Amino acid sequence: MSSRPAEEKVITRLPFNPFATRYIRAGRIEPLNENGVPCNIEEIFERFQSLSRYAAIEGPHGSGKSTLLAAIVEHCKQEKIFTKAFVIRSFGDVLQLIYGTAFASRKAIVCVDGWERVGYFSGVVMAIARFRRCGLLVTSHKTTRLSQLMQCRSNQQILNAVVGCLPSHGGIIQEDDCEDAFRKSSGNLREALLDLYDRFERRIRTAKADA
Amino acid sequence: MSDPTITVVFDQPSREYAPRMPMSAHYAMTGVIENLRAVEQSVLWYTEGKGEEDLGVHFFQRLAGSELLKTDVSHGVVTVVLPASPLSYEGLIVKIRWCVRVRLFFAGGRDFVSEHVFDVGHVPPARLPGEGRT
Amino acid sequence: MVRFPKFYGKKRGHRRTGSALWGSFGEGIFYAMFFVTGIVFGALLLSGVAVPEWRINHEFIISEGVVLEKRLDRRSREDPPGTFTQSWQPQVRLAFDVAGGIRHESWTLLSQSQYLEDENAAQSKLDAFLIGSRLPCWYDPENSDSVVLVRGYHWWMWLLTLLLPGALVILGGSGLVRVVTTLGKSEERRALQRSFPDILEPIEDIDDRSTHYPSVPTCDDLVNSPGTILRYRLPIESRDNWSLTGLGVFAVLWNAVVIVLAINAGFDLASGRSDPILFALLLPFFVIGLFGVVFFLRSFVLATAVGPTHIEISDHPLRPGGTYDVLVSQGGSGTLRSISVQLELEERATYLQGTDVRTEHLVVRSQPLKRWDDVRILPTNRFESTIRIEIPQESMHSFVSEHNSVHWKLVVSGDPERWRPFSRSFSLVVFPDEGKA
Numbered sequence: 001m002s003s004r005p006a007e008e009k010v011i012t013r014l015p016f017n018p019f020a021t022r023y024i025r026a027g028r029i030e031p032l033n034e035n036g037v038p039c040n041i042e043e044i045f046e047r048f049q050s051l052s053r054y055a056a057i058e059g060p061h062g063s064g065k066s067t068l069l070a071a072i073v074e075h076c077k078q079e080k081i082f083t084k085a086f087v088i089r090s091f092g093d094v095l096q097l098i099y100g101t102a103f104a105s106r107k108a109i110v111c112v113d114g115w116e117r118v119g120y121f122s123g124v125v126m127a128i129a130r131f132r133r134c135g136l137l138v139t140s141h142k143t144t145r146l147s148q149l150m151q152c153r154s155n156q157q158i159l160n161a162v163v164g165c166l167p168s169h170g171g172i173i174q175e176d177d178c179e180d181a182f183r184k185s186s187g188n189l190r191e192a193l194l195d196l197y198d199r200f201e202r203r204i205r206t207a208k209a210d211a
Numbered sequence: 212m213s214d215p216t217i218t219v220v221f222d223q224p225s226r227e228y229a230p231r232m233p234m235s236a237h238y239a240m241t242g243v244i245e246n247l248r249a250v251e252q253s254v255l256w257y258t259e260g261k262g263e264e265d266l267g268v269h270f271f272q273r274l275a276g277s278e279l280l281k282t283d284v285s286h287g288v289v290t291v292v293l294p295a296s297p298l299s300y301e302g303l304i305v306k307i308r309w310c311v312r313v314r315l316f317f318a319g320g321r322d323f324v325s326e327h328v329f330d331v332g333h334v335p336p337a338r339l340p341g342e343g344r345t
Numbered sequence: 346m347v348r349f350p351k352f353y354g355k356k357r358g359h360r361r362t363g364s365a366l367w368g369s370f371g372e373g374i375f376y377a378m379f380f381v382t383g384i385v386f387g388a389l390l391l392s393g394v395a396v397p398e399w400r401i402n403h404e405f406i407i408s409e410g411v412v413l414e415k416r417l418d419r420r421s422r423e424d425p426p427g428t429f430t431q432s433w434q435p436q437v438r439l440a441f442d443v444a445g446g447i448r449h450e451s452w453t454l455l456s457q458s459q460y461l462e463d464e465n466a467a468q469s470k471l472d473a474f475l476i477g478s479r480l481p482c483w484y485d486p487e488n489s490d491s492v493v494l495v496r497g498y499h500w501w502m503w504l505l506t507l508l509l510p511g512a513l514v515i516l517g518g519s520g521l522v523r524v525v526t527t528l529g530k531s532e533e534r535r536a537l538q539r540s541f542p543d544i545l546e547p548i549e550d551i552d553d554r555s556t557h558y559p560s561v562p563t564c565d566d567l568v569n570s571p572g573t574i575l576r577y578r579l580p581i582e583s584r585d586n587w588s589l590t591g592l593g594v595f596a597v598l599w600n601a602v603v604i605v606l607a608i609n610a611g612f613d614l615a616s617g618r619s620d621p622i623l624f625a626l627l628l629p630f631f632v633i634g635l636f637g638v639v640f641f642l643r644s645f646v647l648a649t650a651v652g653p654t655h656i657e658i659s660d661h662p663l664r665p666g667g668t669y670d671v672l673v674s675q676g677g678s679g680t681l682r683s684i685s686v687q688l689e690l691e692e693r694a695t696y697l698q699g700t701d702v703r704t705e706h707l708v709v710r711s712q713p714l715k716r717w718d719d720v721r722i723l724p725t726n727r728f729e730s731t732i733r734i735e736i737p738q739e740s741m742h743s744f745v746s747e748h749n750s751v752h753w754k755l756v757v758s759g760d761p762e763r764w765r766p767f768s769r770s771f772s773l774v775v776f777p778d779e780g781k782a
Contacts, residue, residue: 014301014336020259021696061699084375089702103378114699190698197261201303205339230777253533256560258749261705262694265746267560268533296558296777300741304707305692305749314531322531332777334741337692337709 014204018166019197024190026066026113027074029162034153036161039068041075048072048149053109053135054126056144059152062188065139066113068152072137073111082107088114094121101128101136109135116142154187162189163196172203215242217313217325226329230295236311236327239286246318249275250284253312254291256331261304269294275316298332303339373524379517387510394502402496405483410439410492412478413450415471420460432460433467437474439492441482449489453482562745564662564774572657574731575672579656582754582770589644596637603627603634650764652677652722654757656771663753665778666738673757675720675728682760685716688734689756689770690741695748710740714755742777 022028031039048055057065069085076083084104086097098121101110110129112118115138118125126145129136138146159182163173177199178192185191222235234254254270270291274282289311300307309331315323415437421429436452443449461467474480485491572578606627613620657672673686690710696703715732722728736753744751753773760766 017260017306020306021261021694022259022264025263025697066699099379099382100375103375103382105374194261202339205336208336251531251533255533258746260692260694260749262696263748265748266532267746269559271533273534294557294559296742297560297744298742298777300744300751302692302741302751303709304694304705305744305751307744312533314533316531324531333739334778335739337690337741340708340711 014208015170015172016167017197017200017204018169019193019200023166024162024193027070029067029165031064031068031071032158032161032165034155034158036157039071041071044068044150045072045075048135048137051147051149053137054129054146055137055149056115056146057137057139057150057152058141058143058148059139059150060141060154060187062185062190062192063141063152063154064158064189065141065152068150069111069113069137069139076109081109083109083111085111086113088112088117094118097121097125098128101125101132101134104129104132104134106133109137112136112138115140115144154182154189156182159189159192162193169200172200172207214323215240215244215315219311219313219325219327221311221327221329223329227333228293228329228331230293230298230332233290233292234329235288235290236329237286237288238311238313238325238327240284240313240315244285244315247279247284247315248318249273249279249316250287251312251314251316252287252289253314254289254293254309255312256297256299256307256309259306259308260302267297293331298334299330300334301336303337373521376517376520376524379513380521381517383510383513383515383517386513390505390510398498398502400485401483401493402498404486405493405496406444406486407481407483408441408443409479410441410482410494412437412474412476412480413440414438415474415476417464417467417471418460430462431464432462433464434460435467435471437471437494439482439494441484441492443484443489444486449484451484451490451492453492453494558742558776560744560746561776562743562774567772567774568661572672575657575659575670577658577661579658579661579755579771579773581654582772589641589648592637592641592644596634596641599630599637600634603630606630647764650677651759651761651767652727654759654769656755656757658773662743662774662776663736664776665736665740665742668733668735670731671714671734671755672729672731673715675722675757675759676724677722678724679722680762681717681720681722681728682762683716683718684720684728684757684759686714686732687756687758688712688714688736689754691752691754693750693752710737712737736775739778740775743774 031041033039057068059065073083073085082105084100086093086100088094088097094117097110097112097118104110110125112125115122122145126136136146137149138144156179159178160175163169163178173196177196181192181195181199182189185195217238217240219236219238222237228234238252251271251273253268253272255266255268257264257266270289272289274284293309297307299309308328310326310328312327313325317323415435418434418436420432420434422432423429434454436454438450438452440448440450461470480494483493483496567579568577570578570580606623610620610623610627613623653676655672655674655676657674659670660667663669671686673684675681675684688710689708689712691706691708693707694705696705714734715730717728717730720728734755741751743753753775755771755773756768757771758766758768
């Protein structure tokens with residue numbers, strides 16, 4: 001067992017905040033389905049294969065698209081399936097995606113987080129991917145021209161389950177907080193978790209001051 | 212494959228150190244440590260909070276190959292003189308933590324990491340905005 | 346440089362485990378592709394374009410040619426399918442003397458230009474050459490069939506030769522070096538490697554006061570300006586200045602586009618033509634350009650109407666528990682309802698929000714130091730006052746890393762009678778307290 005700080009006898013003046021970016025970023029949390037149960041990645045990957053390896057994970061902001069994509073990439077790595085992952089934040093990333101797809105090997109899967117930012121070049125990337133016969137798996141908060149692999153949706157149950165998967169918050173965060181954070185963030189799980197981060201910081205400091 | 216267990220005992224039971232002070236931590240491994248390819252011991256700080264994680268390594272040692280065979284890696288001591296900064300900090304959106312990290316590399320590329328936090332300096336936690344007004 | 350995203354190293358519960366080797370291998374191939382493409386592309390451009398052009402200018406031999414014959418070479422192209430477009434290239438046949446006085450004849454192009462789609466334009470170019478006329482020409486001593494009438498360089502061709510493959514080689518090469526140096530290495534080992542360049546810094550360049558404090562920002566920029574009364578004058582944190590500059594650049598560039606469009610529209614009108622799309626574009630472009638100018642001028646007036654604020658300090662860097670004199674000086678003219686100084690500690694954290702990068706600022710300590718009411722300032726008489734500040738004992742020191750930082754600053758806030766309130770920040774560097782834990 002590794003001694004993660006929250007569980008060990010750690011001499012810090014305040015408890016660790018389990019909602020810190022370190023614990024909640026994509027790739028650190030398991031993707032969960034609408035019932036808050038871990039997704040069956042193998043099943044999802046098989047469905048991706050059945051869609052001729054051209055598909056999109058769609059859903060609104062903070063609904064777990066990047067988390068699911070990261071889990072699929074991780075699955076591919078374990079299965080020794082070559083992937084090329086791109087996060088699109090700028091036009092430079094789009095160029096890198098185009099070049100990367102052009103030189104991708106035929107069995108590779110090109111994974112793109114933030115497909116909506118590829119804009120008019122999405123057709124170019126799709127054409128290159130088809131020409132190169134490599135797979136294409138993207139995330140987008142808009143509807144794409146690719147087959148839909150999964151429609152990610154957030155709900156209260158998922159947020160509660162994510163909170164349950166994180167290191168212990170020691171009862172500092174209540175169910176009401178999760179509900180309130182979810183409502184305030186209009187269903188954006190990432191925003192909700194950052195909201196919970198702030199609540200946690202406020203609570204532990206208030207509790208310390210009261211003590 | 213079950214994971215090994217790594218326990219660390221610091222020379223200061225409170226795990227609180229002043230900057231530029233020597234720090235010594237004794238670690239011991241139990242459990243499955245077969246097919247071990249390398250062991251890395253490091254003393255480092257990392258940030259935790261809302262921002263992406265940054266880290267700075269103060270001490271690093273890697274045992275691999277013939278060196279690993281010659282050494283009994285099931286336990287060891289990490290001794291360093293701590294730097295003057297950064298000090299451990301419990302901010303609201305930025306936190307700085309110091310730790311001793313032991314990382315084991317197994318055959319096939321799998322690795323296992325164990326992290327043990329300690330404090331450098333004595334900076335009180337940041338107060339909530341408004342609370343800090345004097 | 347854009348970095349290859351890393352999805353591996355997944356954390357499960359209390360441990361993080363995974364194999365980065367497979368990912369690094371793919372990443373290596375990825376960058377190698379860029380590198381090789383750059384080299385190949387560069388070599389092709391160099392051998393196909395740059396070297397021939399250089400040879401024409403340096404190795405071709407001058408001679409006098411006589412125009413024997415001329416023609417328009419026609420080329421047909423099917424684009425889109427079913428539609429054929431024609432293009433023409435003017436060519437002349439020259440007779441000229443090569444080395445040894447041998448007479449040689451060869452067809453040549455009038456220039457290095459491409460085929461022209463306008464037949465009349467190509468014909469008029471050709472008409473300028475009269476049969477029997479004499480003109481200078483340059484021929485290749487290695488192949489006399491290769492002869493040109495024009496020499497010179499195409500700067501864009503050289504730029505293309507250097508820039509495009511160069512960018513690919515740099516991108517691929519640097520990525521490859523990074524992959525090779527980090528292959529199969531833990532994040533601690535990589536972080537250690539990143540700190541190696543520090544060792545290579547010349548000793549005399551190292552500020553002795555700050556090298557003892559890793560991750561504490563240096564205060565070189567804060568102590569290079571002497572004060573008039575106290576030791577140092579602090580530079581202002583100029584986030585507003587950058588946005589003002591950005592606004593100015595936008596206004597200039599946008600209106601330049603509007604002017605070009607307007608001139609084109611004017612020429613069209615003068616020649617009795619009208620392009621409805623151009624006119625439809627012009628109006629919204631003009632409105633946006635006008636708003637840009639007005640907004641910039643307003644921001645400029647607001648930024649400059651209130652006179653400059655200066656802060657001087659008796660020592661720098663600061664230490665927790667230390668007390669320091671601070672001179673607050675406000676220029677300009679008019680009355681300020683109030684002016685105040687605060688000492689602030691601000692945390693800044695940069696994180697990814699989906700595919701966006703966000704930076705959050707949070708003031709975690711705000712200590713009002715002094716406030717003055719109804720301050721009259723004359724152009725000849727600045728407002729000046731000295732106050733004493735104390736950095737609280739056991740305070741956090743200044744800290745900076747790639748995505749996180751802790752800043753100390755003095756904030757001067759003013760409320761002018763005729764303008765909107767302003768707030769100006771001056772960075773401080775606080776070194777750690779090295780007391781006992």
